[in-house]
Structures are given as structure tokens and as C-alpha cells.
Amino acid sequence: MSDTLxxxxxxxxxxxxxxxxxxxxxxxxxxxxxxxxxxxxxxxDEEWRFTPIGPIAQGTWRSAPAGARGVTREQLAPFxxxxxxxxxxxxxxxVYAEGLSxxxxxxxxxxxxxxxxxRADGALLEPHLSRHAPIEGSPFTALNTAFLGDxxxxxxxxxxxxxxxxxxxxxxxxxxxxxxxHPRNLLVIERGARAAIIESYVTLAPGQSYWTNPVTEVSxxxxxxxxxxxxxxxxxxxxxVGLTHVDQYRDSHYRSxxxxxxxxxxxxxxxxxxxxxxxxxxxxxxxxxxxxxxxxNHTAIxxxxxxxxSWEVYKGILDGRSRAVFNGKVFVKPEAQKTDAKQxxxxxxxxxxxxxxxxxxxxxxxxxVKCTHGATVGRLDELARFYARSRGIPAPAADRLLTYAFAxxxxxxxxxxxxxxxxxxxxxxxxxxx
Amino acid sequence: xxxxxxxxxxxxxxxxxxxxDLTVNPGEVHAVMGPNGSGKSTLAQVLAGHPxxxxxxxxxxxxxxxxxxxxxxxxAQAGLFLAFQYPVEIPGVSNAYFLRAAYNEIRKANGLEExxxxxxxxxxxxxxxxxxxxxxxxxxxxxxxxxxxxKKRNEILQMAVLEPTLAILDETDSxxxxxxxxxxxxxxxxxxxxxxxxxxxxxxxxLLNYIVPDFVHVLSGGRIVKSGxxxxxxxxxxxxYEWLEDAVGAAS
Numbered sequence: 001m002s003d004t005l006x007x008x009x010x011x012x013x014x015x016x017x018x019x020x021x022x023x024x025x026x027x028x029x030x031x032x033x034x035x036x037x038x039x040x041x042x043x044x045d046e047e048w049r050f051t052p053i054g055p056i057a058q059g060t061w062r063s064a065p066a067g068a069r070g071v072t073r074e075q076l077a078p079f080x081x082x083x084x085x086x087x088x089x090x091x092x093x094x095v096y097a098e099g100l101s102x103x104x105x106x107x108x109x110x111x112x113x114x115x116x117x118x119r120a121d122g123a124l125l126e127p128h129l130s131r132h133a134p135i136e137g138s139p140f141t142a143l144n145t146a147f148l149g150d151x152x153x154x155x156x157x158x159x160x161x162x163x164x165x166x167x168x169x170x171x172x173x174x175x176x177x178x179x180x181x182h183p184r185n186l187l188v189i190e191r192g193a194r195a196a197i198i199e200s201y202v203t204l205a206p207g208q209s210y211w212t213n214p215v216t217e218v219s220x221x222x223x224x225x226x227x228x229x230x231x232x233x234x235x236x237x238x239x240x241v242g243l244t245h246v247d248q249y250r251d252s253h254y255r256s257x258x259x260x261x262x263x264x265x266x267x268x269x270x271x272x273x274x275x276x277x278x279x280x281x282x283x284x285x286x287x288x289x290x291x292x293x294x295x296x297n298h299t300a301i302x303x304x305x306x307x308x309x310s311w312e313v314y315k316g317i318l319d320g321r322s323r324a325v326f327n328g329k330v331f332v333k334p335e336a337q338k339t340d341a342k343q344x345x346x347x348x349x350x351x352x353x354x355x356x357x358x359x360x361x362x363x364x365x366x367x368x369v370k371c372t373h374g375a376t377v378g379r380l381d382e383l384a385r386f387y388a389r390s391r392g393i394p395a396p397a398a399d400r401l402l403t404y405a406f407a408x409x410x411x412x413x414x415x416x417x418x419x420x421x422x423x424x425x426x427x428x429x430x431x432x433x434x
Numbered sequence: 435x436x437x438x439x440x441x442x443x444x445x446x447x448x449x450x451x452x453x454x455d456l457t458v459n460p461g462e463v464h465a466v467m468g469p470n471g472s473g474k475s476t477l478a479q480v481l482a483g484h485p486x487x488x489x490x491x492x493x494x495x496x497x498x499x500x501x502x503x504x505x506x507x508x509x510a511q512a513g514l515f516l517a518f519q520y521p522v523e524i525p526g527v528s529n530a531y532f533l534r535a536a537y538n539e540i541r542k543a544n545g546l547e548e549x550x551x552x553x554x555x556x557x558x559x560x561x562x563x564x565x566x567x568x569x570x571x572x573x574x575x576x577x578x579x580x581x582x583x584x585k586k587r588n589e590i591l592q593m594a595v596l597e598p599t600l601a602i603l604d605e606t607d608s609x610x611x612x613x614x615x616x617x618x619x620x621x622x623x624x625x626x627x628x629x630x631x632x633x634x635x636x637x638x639x640x641l642l643n644y645i646v647p648d649f650v651h652v653l654s655g656g657r658i659v660k661s662g663x664x665x666x667x668x669x670x671x672x673x674x675y676e677w678l679e680d681a682v683g684a685a686s
Contacts, residue, residue, distance in 0.1 A: 382485065387522035390482050391536035391592065392510035392543065401535065405526030409575075412526070434535070 004060050006036050009146055021122030024129070024148075031135045031145035038139045047138070050325040050357045051267050051296050056239050061211055064172075064179035068097035071173060071204070076100060079169055079202045079233075081422040087111050088167040089152050094181030096150055108160030108193070114184055115150040124155060128186055132217035133245035138269070140241045144182045144215040151184035151214070154197055158190040158221070165196035165227075165416060170212070172235070174205040185216040192223040196416050200231040201240060201262070209264070211239040218246040218254070222276070225253045227415050231426070234262035236293060243269045250276035257414050258285040258314075259423055260295050261430055267296035267325075274301070274308045274336075284413050285314035286423075288430050289322035289354070296325040303336040306366075310340070315410050316347040317403060317431075318354035325357045330371060332364040339366060343373040348380065348406050400434055407431075435460050435497060435631050436600060442491035442656075443480050450476045452656035453492070458600070461628045465642055465667060466635045468653035469675040474635045475519055477653070478604040481633075482516035483509055496600065510536075511543035513599030513630075517589035517606050523577040529588065530558065530572035533595055540596060561594040565621045582609035590621040601625070602633045607641035619644030639671035652678055 009032045040057035041048040071092050080088060089111060090100040096113030103111055110124075117125055135142040152168035170183050189195050201212055212234060220226050234240045240263045248254050260266050272281050287295040301310045316324045326345045347356045360373040380402050388398035407427045414420040428434065436458040443451040450473045458464055468474045480487050481494070483506035494501040501509060524532065530551075537557075538548040549557070555569075562569060565587050577585050586606055593601055603622065607615055622632065622645050634645055642650075642664065650666040651658045652675070659678055660666065670678075 381522075384522050384524055386484055386506060387518065387524070388532075388536075389506040390510055390516055390518075391532075391596070392507055392540040393536055394507045394539065395505070397535070397539070398507075401527060401532075402524065405524050405575075408526035 005143065008063070009036060020118040021126070023122070023126055024118065027130045028146055028148060031130075031142045031148075034135045034142040035139055035146055038142065040139055047298070052265060052294060053241070055265070056211055056241065059211070061180035062178060064093040064176045064181045064210070066093065066095045068092035068095070068100055071097065071100060071171065073100055075204055076169065076171065079171070079200060080167070082165065082167070082418040086164045086167055088169055089113065091150065091152070091168070091170045091183060093172055093176045093179070094150055094170070094183055104164065106160070106162065108157035109162055110153070110155040111166050112153055113150055114153050114186065117153045124188070125153070125186065128188055128217060128219055130217075132219060132247050133215055133243055137271075138243065140213055141215055141243050144184060144213050147182040148184045149182070151186070153185070154187045154195070156189045156193040156195045159192045160190070161193065162195040165198050165419065167198040167200065169200045169202065170214070172203045172205060172208065172210055172212070172238070174208055176210040177205065177208040178210065180211040180213060183212070183214040185214065187216065187218045187228070189218075189220050189224040189226050191221040193221070194225045196227040196229075196419070198229045198231065198419060200233070202233045203235045203238065203262070206235050207237060208235050209237040209239075210235070212242070214242040216242070216244045218244065220246060220248045220252040220254050222250040222252060226255070227419075228254065228256045229414065229419050229423075230256065230258045230268070231423070232258070232260045232262055232266055232268065233426070234266065236262060236291065237264050238262065239264060240266040242267070244271070246270075246272040248272060248274050248279045248281065251278050253280045255282035255415065256284065257423070258297065259426065260285070260287040260297070261289075261426070263293065263295070265294045265296070267298065269298045269300070271300045272302065272310070274303055274305055274310070277305050277307045279305070279308040281308070281310040282413070283310070283312040283314075284410050286407055286410050286427070287314075287316045287324055288407075288427065289316070289324055290319040291322060292320065293322040294325070295322070298327045300329040300331070301341065303330065303332040303339045303341060306335060306337045306339070308336070308339055310342070312343040313410055313413070314345045315406065316356065317350065317407060318347065318356065319350040321351070321353035323355045323357075326375070327359045327361060328373065329361045330363070330373070332366050332369055332371065334365040336366050337368045339369040339371065341369070341371045345375040347377040348403065349377060350403065397434065400431055404428060404431055404434060437495040438492070440492035441477075441480070441489065441494060443476060443487045443489045445476065445487050449490070450487070450656055451480065454656070454658060456651065456658065458631045458633065460631055462649065463626070463632045463634065463645060463647045465647035465650045466633060466653055467637070467650060467667065467670060470637070472653040473656040474653045475604055478516055478602045478633070478635050481602055482506060482514065507539070508543075510596070511540050515593050515596055515598030515601045517586075517593060517601065517603045519605040519608065521577045521585040521589055523575070523580070525575045525578040527576050528573055529576050532576045533558070533592060536592070537595055558595065561591060564594050564624055565591050566617050567591065583611065583614035586610055586618055587614065590618050594621060594625055597625070599630050600633070601630070602635065604635045605637065606634070607636055607638065615641065616644065639667045642667045654678060
């Protein structure tokens with residue numbers, strides 16, 4: 001199973017691993033040891049019961065070849081959007097490609113590669129890197145941490161306002177076929193700052209099978225406002241298992257939007273911990289699957305403190321013989337009184353062969369709270385279909401319109417207009433237009 | 435324009451329309467009245483092609499064509515419009531987008547060029563005045579979160595934009611306060627032309643004070659039991675439906 005990976009890990013332990021500050025080596029070592037001990041999750045593991053990770057666990061994955069050889073800015077055009085003045089950090093097969101990236105200098109904001117930050121600026125990283133996403137959380141996180149080397153680092157200083165979003169763009173090329181990449185991102189938004197960050201996983205080799213294993217840690221300081229968008233458009237033969245862990249502090253606002261449409265198997269875990277009072281968290285998600293794709297979203301919100309509000313809506317549109325998994329955990333600690341948490345998962349089946357496993361999981365230990373959840377799996381509404389047709393819209397167009405409407409309802413929640421428009425465009429393109 | 439002969443229709447196992455005969459000519463306004471459960475809304479929905487009803491007998495000819503052969507969208511493209519009793523909410527699609535899509539589909543089907551969103555906005559501006567509405571309503575999702583009155587007004591706006599040859603208003607007055615009723619009725623009246631026709635389905639006579647019919651038909655038990663001029667509506671208002679039902683019961 002994970003033998004080749006363990007061998008590679010051992011080889012790394014023998015030689016000096018990638019450069020980095022002194023404190024990092026024990027972090028990597030602990031992660032190495034952790035993964036060597038646990039290996040991949042077994043199908044009996046409740047957390048992974050519905051996620052068919054067999055092809056990952058049984059595969060032989062080599063490290064992706066470094067470098068952006070031959071990749072041009074033109075090839076990236078389909079994945080870029082918004083305005084020219086947006087900062088875009090491009091990573092090819094997991095490695096930062098400076099020549100393809102564009103960084104605008106903004107006061108109080110630093111955006112660059114983790115590899116560079118490890119060389120230059122360990123002090124910023126030390127309090128955060130691997131402090132938010134524990135290696136015990138999942139073998140995949142341990143593995144990512146063991147191989148930790150490159151990814152995006154964004155630091156938005158206290159009170160700074162990011163006027164344009166920062167886009168972290170992870171591209172795989174044909175050379176990544178059969179390889180694994182472990183992007184590691186760190187987003188630190190300081191006190192009272194305001195930022196929008198986009199994380200994209202795309203490919204220049206849509207027919208290739210590879211594996212992306214990213215981890216993103218996010219720290220949202222008191223009073224900060226963050227919009228975090230994640231766009232996953234991997235090859236439909238690829239594997240993607242990602243974790244986003246967010247720590248929020250007093251009076252902060254964090255909103256995430258996750259679009260998942262690629263991957264043979266794509267799983268994303270979004271964990272948000274509310275460490276203080278008066279925090280607001282919005283989690284929106286949209287997954288579109290077809291063929292034999294499997295899309296798996298696991299979210300967990302930890303209401304550790306009182307007077308916080310979390311609002312979650314994940315929607316899925318499934319076609320072919322595809323499958324989706326949704327698991328939404330809401331933990332409310334005894335002291336987290338006046339928690340207001342709402343979770344919704346809605347699924348639209350476009351075919352008879354598609355299947356959804358949806359599971360809300362609420363563990364509430366406070367008594368003065370408002371926590372609701374709901375899950376639906378259904379078809380297009382016949383009455384709405386008739387209404388559209390009675391206005392002259394032919395049945396196939398009515399179906400596309402209503403399917404798009406189902407998605408648009410959640411896309412509309414994205415705050416930044418250019419991001420919203422791009423998500424809209426991607427979904428329309430996938431659905432075959434209106 | 436419309437010739438209904440011995441129309442029979444069922445919902446599930448239940449026969450709801452049991453032999454309807456009705457002829458509507460261009461320029462006419464017909465009111466179809468009747469107590470709850472008489473089949474008047476079913477008649478409206480069968481005309482529009484609602485999939486929940488099955489036509490088991492009779493015929494409908496519309497502008498020389500067999501209406502029952504046409505899909506709902508083809509009926510709309512041929513100029514038939516049903517203002518729904520319960521307009522459907524479509525979150526996620528703006529009112530403007532939906533209406534322009536419908537407008538263009540109907541134009542396309544009639545061999546006309548589609549209009550772009552700018553030209554459509556000009557057209558819309560003029561039609562909005564007809565229902566005394568501000569353009570803001572167009573950026574809201576279709577009927578989503580609309581009040582009962584707003585939904586009905588939206589139906590009339592759609593009707594104004596799509597300019598049907600035959601409009602069927604299904605209980606358009608239900609749930610409207612007097613001001614909304616006046617606006618909706620005024621909209622309908624302004625859309626009347628010698629070459630189009632309207633069927634007003636209603637339980638109460640109230641709407642007919644504003645939209646004055648040429649003919650009034652009373653439906654009971656899935657049949658038209660009495661037809662007359664506009665004075666019949668007043669008689670129904672004064673006497674209720676029982677006397678007609680009793681009369682029919684006695685006759686059969």
C-alpha cells in the first residue's frame with residue numbers, strides 16, 4: 001500500500017530534506033513518523049467509510065518533476081480571471097513558478113511561495129505552520145506535512161485591506177502523470193484586515209491521472225474579514241484529497257466557497273474552529289459530478305465559544321453514475337451558549353445512476369442554542385419545469401435553466417463580483433450553457 | 435380562435451372535466467365561474483398542457499390547430515398564455531433573464547430575431563409602466579420571496595411582454611387587495627385588442643367589475659351548466675352557486 005511513500009519518507013529522513021529553518025525538521029519528522037505508523041485510512045475508519053481511496057492507497061506515486069518547463073502564460077489564460085492587477089501565484093506540479101506569476105505590491109500584504117518564505121522568513125511561519133492543521137487529524141495531513149516544501153503564503157498585516165484578491169493557482173502538466181504533489185498553503189489575516197483569496201487546482205493534462213494532496217491553514221485574527229474561494233477543476237482521472245483548516249478569533253468573519261468539479265475522486269475537508277466570541281462563519285459549496293466521478297465534502301465547525309453564528313449551504317448536481325458524499329459536523333461545546341448554527345445540503349440528481357450519501361452530524365452540549373440542519377436529494381421540480389415551458393421555453397432549455405438556477409442560488413452568495421461571475425461562467429460551461 | 439368540444443380530463447383516477455363545450459372568438463372576453471372543485475382551474479391548466487392532467491376525450495382546436503397535439507412550450511409559442519393561480523418561484527434566475535429567455539424563445543419559434551438584453555430592457559421599461567412597477571423587480575429571482583400580490587402582478591407583466599393571442603387568467607384576483615386588483619385589471623384591459631381574446635377564471639364576481647366580460651359561463655361538476663352575458667355574474671354574486679347546482683341536479 002503506502003510502502004513506496006514510506007520508503008521515500010525514509011530516504012528523506014536519511015538525507016537533509018528541503019531547506020528550511022531549524023524548527024521545521026521536528027515538525028516534518030513527527031509527520032513522517034505518524035504516517036509511517038498509521039498508513040492510509042482503512043475502509044473501516046468511519047471518517048473514510050464512503051470515500052473509495054483504494055486507488056490512492058494502492059497506487060505507486062512518484063514525486064512530481066519540479067519546474068515549469070515549457071508552460072506559458074498563454075496556457076494559463078483559461079484559468080485566470082478578474083483583472084490584470086490581481087496577484088496570481090502560479091505553482092506548476094507543486095512548485096512555485098515565478099516567471100508565470102504576477103505579484104502586485106500592496107501595502108501591508110506579502111504574498112509569495114512557501115519555499116521562499118522558509119528560506120527567508122521563518123519567524124512569520126513558525127507560530128502558524130502546522131499549528132492549525134494537526135497531523136493527527138488525518139494521515140493525508142501527516143503525509144502533506146512530511147513532504148511540506150512549497151505552496152502559497154499570504155500575510156495580510158493588521159488593518160490592511162486587500163483591494164484585489166490574491167489567486168493561488170496550482171497547475172499540473174502531463175509530466176505529473178502518475179505523480180503526487182503536496183501543496184501547502186498558509187493564509188494569515190491579521191487583526192482588522194480584509195482579504196479575498198482564491199485557491200485553484202487545475203490541469204493542463206485533462207487525461208492524466210495524478211494525485212494532489214493539499215493542505216491549507218488559515219488564521220483569521222480578531223475583527224478580520226476573509227473571503228476564501230476554492231476552485232477544484234482537476235483532471236477527471238486525477239485524485240484530490242485536500243484539507244482546509246481555519247482558526248477564527250473574536251469578531252471575525254470568514255466565508256468560504258468551494259467549487260468541486262474535477263477528479264475521479266475528490267475529497268475536501270473544511271474544518272473551522274471558532275476560538276472566541278462573536279464570530280461569523282459562512283460555508284458555501286457546490287459540487288458537479290458526472291461519469292464515474294466521486295465528490296466528497298466533509299465539513300466540521302467547532303463552536304467552542306458563545307455568541308457565534310455559522311451558516312452552511314452545500315449543493316450538488318450529479319449526473320451519470322457519479323456519487324457524492326456530504327458529511328457536515330457541528331460541534332457545540334457546553335460553554336458555547338447562544339450558538340446559531342444552520343446547515344443545509346441539497347442534491348439534484350440528473351440521472352438514475354447517480355447516488356448521494358449525506359449525513360449531518362450534530363453534537364451539541366450547550367442548551368441555549370439554535371442549531372438546525374436539513375438534507376435533500378431530489379429531481380428537478382416538475383411544476384417549475386411546467387411553468388418555464390408554459391412561457392415558451394422548450395423542455396431541454398427549461399431543464400438547463402432550472403439546473404443552473406439550483407447552482408446559481410448558492411453562487412449568488414459569493415461577495416466578490418468578479419469571483420462570482422467566474423464561478424457562474426464555469427458552472428454554465430459545465431452545464432452546456434443555457 | 436378556440437373551440438372546445440366535449441372535453442374530458444382526469445387527474446389520477448378522478449374525472450374532473452366531464453364534457454366541456456366552449457367557443458372563444460377574437461376580441462372576446464369570457465369569464466368562467468364556478469364553485470370550488472367545479473373544474474374551472476383544471477380547464478385553465480389543461481389548456482396550457484399541465485402534465486398532471488390527462489385528456490380522455492373531446493377536442494380542442496386553437497387557431498385551426500389541434501391544441502392537444504402541442505407540447506406546453508409549443509402552445510406558448512403559438513400565442514397561448516396561462517397566468518397561474520400559484521405562480522412558481524425559481525430562486526437563482528432573475529426575473530429579467532427568465533422573461534427575456536421566454537420572449538426570445540417565442541420570437542425564435544415565430545421566425546423572428548432574438549433581442550439582446552439592451553433592447554429587451556427598453557421593451558421592459560414600457561411594459562413595467564403597465565403594471566405600475568419599478569425596474570428593480572427585474573433583478574430579483576423569479577417570484578422568489580414575492581408577496582401574493584407581486585406574484586400576480588408578475589404574471590400580468592409576463593403577459594404584457596409575451597403579448598399572447600389567447601390569455602387565460604386563473605384566479606388572478608385571489609389574494610389581491612383592492613389596489614393590486616385595480617392595477618392588475620387595468621393591465622389586462624390595456625392589453626385587450628380586437629385580435630386577441632381572454633378567458634378569466636374566477637370564483638368571485640369582483641374582478642369582473644374591472645375586466646368586463648362579454649360572456650359568462652358557470653362550471654359545475656366538470657360541465658358548463660349555464661352561459662349568459664355579464665349580468666349572469668351579478669346574479670351569481672347575489673344568489674350564490676347553489677340555485678344553479680340545484681337546478682342542474684333536478685334536471686339530470
